[in-house]
Amino acid sequence: MLKTAESVSPMHPDKICDRISDAILDVCLTHDPYSRVAVETMGGHGVITITGEITSTAIFDAEKIAKRVAGDQYQVSVNIVQQSPDIARGVDPGGAGDQGIMVGYASAETPEYIPLEVKLSRDLCKVLFVKYKTDGKTQITLEDAKIKTVVASFQHAKADDLRQLIATWLEGKLTTDDLQVFANPAGDWSQGGFEADTGVTGRKLIVDNYGPRVPIGGGAFSGKDSTKVDRSAAYMARKVAVDYLKKNNAREVVCHLAYSIGVAEPVMAVVDIDGRKEKVEGYDLSPKGIIEFLELRKPQFEHTAEFGHFGNGFKWDN
Numbered sequence: 001m002l003k004t005a006e007s008v009s010p011m012h013p014d015k016i017c018d019r020i021s022d023a024i025l026d027v028c029l030t031h032d033p034y035s036r037v038a039v040e041t042m043g044g045h046g047v048i049t050i051t052g053e054i055t056s057t058a059i060f061d062a063e064k065i066a067k068r069v070a071g072d073q074y075q076v077s078v079n080i081v082q083q084s085p086d087i088a089r090g091v092d093p094g095g096a097g098d099q100g101i102m103v104g105y106a107s108a109e110t111p112e113y114i115p116l117e118v119k120l121s122r123d124l125c126k127v128l129f130v131k132y133k134t135d136g137k138t139q140i141t142l143e144d145a146k147i148k149t150v151v152a153s154f155q156h157a158k159a160d161d162l163r164q165l166i167a168t169w170l171e172g173k174l175t176t177d178d179l180q181v182f183a184n185p186a187g188d189w190s191q192g193g194f195e196a197d198t199g200v201t202g203r204k205l206i207v208d209n210y211g212p213r214v215p216i217g218g219g220a221f222s223g224k225d226s227t228k229v230d231r232s233a234a235y236m237a238r239k240v241a242v243d244y245l246k247k248n249n250a251r252e253v254v255c256h257l258a259y260s261i262g263v264a265e266p267v268m269a270v271v272d273i274d275g276r277k278e279k280v281e282g283y284d285l286s287p288k289g290i291i292e293f294l295e296l297r298k299p300q301f302e303h304t305a306e307f308g309h310f311g312n313g314f315k316w317d318n
Contacts, residue, residue, distance in 0.1 A: 002148070005117035005211035006139040007125035009154070010306045011192070013135070013199025017041040018208075018305035020050065020069045021201045021223030024062055026299035029225070031058035033297035036083045036091070039223040041066070044198030048076045052223065055083040070194065087261075094288045095262035097228040101217040104237025104255035105210045105310075106245040109145075112311035113242055117142050118211040120173075122307055127169055128154050128162070135192030146174040151182045155192030159184040208309050209234075214254070222305045226296035227287055229259045233266070235309070235316040236290045240271060240280055242317065250274050257285060264288070 008015055020041040028035035035056035042049045048066050063076040083091075091097050106113040117140050125138040136154035140147060150166055162183040170179075189196075202220025209216045219230030226232035237255040245253045250273050257280075258268035264287065269280035284293065291297060294315050304314065311317060 002141060002143055003115070003117045003211075003213060004139060004141040004149075005115065005121045005213075006137060006151075006207060007118075007121040007307065008138075008204060008207055009125055009129045009132075009134065009136040011129075011133070011135045011155075012137065012204070013043060013194050013197045014201075014203040015199070015305065016070050016193065017043055017199040017201045018204070018222035019302055020048070020066045021052075022301040022305040023065050023069055024050070024054075024060065025223060025225060026302050027060045027065060028054060028056045028058040029297060029299040029301075031060075032056045035225055036088070036227060037223065037225040038083070038228065039080070040201045041223070042198065042200050043070060043074065043194045045194065046073070046075060048074045048194075049079075050076065051079040052081075053083045054080050055088070074194065089262070091227050091262070091287075093262075094264045094286060096233075096259040096264065096287050097261065098219075098230060099259055099261045100219050100230055100233075101256060101258045101268075102219070102229060102233040102237045103209075103215055103217050104234065104239070104241040104257070105214045106238070106241035106253045108245060108251050110311075113245060113317065114308075114311035115211050115213065116145060117213075118308070119311065120147065121211075122311075124150070124152065124166070124169055126307060128152060128157070128165060131165060132157050135196070143176050146176045147179060148176045149180045149182070151185065153184050153186070153189070156190055157184060157188065159188055210310060221309055222301070226291045226294075229257075229287060232287060232290045232294070232296055233257045233259060233285070235294055235296070235314075236283070236285065238310050239294065239316040240283060244271050244273055244278075248273050255280065 039052035121140040134155035139151040141149035241253040241255040
């Protein structure tokens with residue numbers, strides 16, 4: 001069986017946008033833990049645009065935050081308004097900030113409880129990012145838990161140097177006899193980030209989640225405070241999946257939560273434990289309960305936007 005997953009560096013244009021949106025959220029939460037935040041960032045070719053809804057007592061400079069993350073060379077346009085009163089009417093009493101389906105996953109195949117191909121592509125990306133600190137991507141294909149193909153492209157990296165770093169990283173790992181390594185397969189490149197491509201918040205959903213073999217609910221995380229169940233319930237579904245995995249000594253657990261806007265309790269809460277389905281029990285799955293249990297009013301989210309929201313030692317991972 002072949003399995004493939006990719007990872008992108010924090011300097012990938014989409015990830016820069018995720019990080020700006022979450023950096024704004026963190027600043028708001030630092031000064032007002034009850035901030036309502038829904039911020040989207042788009043950047044590319046000299047211009048960064050930040051738009052969205054924020055209701056908060058926090059005073060902050062969105063342009064300064066964007067330049068701290070992306071660099072001083074960009075023109076920054078900011079258009080932020082307060083949260084819609086129609087949405088606030090449903091959220092203020094403790095209801096969910098939107099409808100939606102959230103998927104949590106846990107696998108026993110790695111210590112981080114994430115798919116092996118995701119862990120490997122992310123680990124290699126981290127190694128290469130430490131070296132280059134630039135825009136880049138990695139991709140790993142497995143065949144029966146052995147590495148069959150490695151793809152890595154990094155800005156300002158020489159292919160020969162990149163190939164040597166990959167070879168060092170591969171030492172001690174299981175590989176197939178026909179292992180292929182593609183280092184900068186389209187050629188060495190120097191133009192990256194916002195100079196090469198446009199980025200948008202929430203466009204790397206599969207990288208943010210569990211890789212392409214695990215379904216997701218479809219909602220983005222970055223730039224949203226935790227009254228938005230797109231984020232908080234996805235984190236809670238992960239926590240539930242990890243707990244059920246440990247409790248049942250299972251191989252794989254998938255948790256599905258679904259909500260209606262303005263309603264506190266989920267309309268669906270089920271787990272699939274190695275193919276056996278159960279109702280989720282023993283948790284407060286209201287937005288307020290999730291926020292308190294996972295401590296989601298604390299500023300911590302810019303870090304989640306760097307190398308994935310799961311498997312990096314966050315409270316919902318343990």
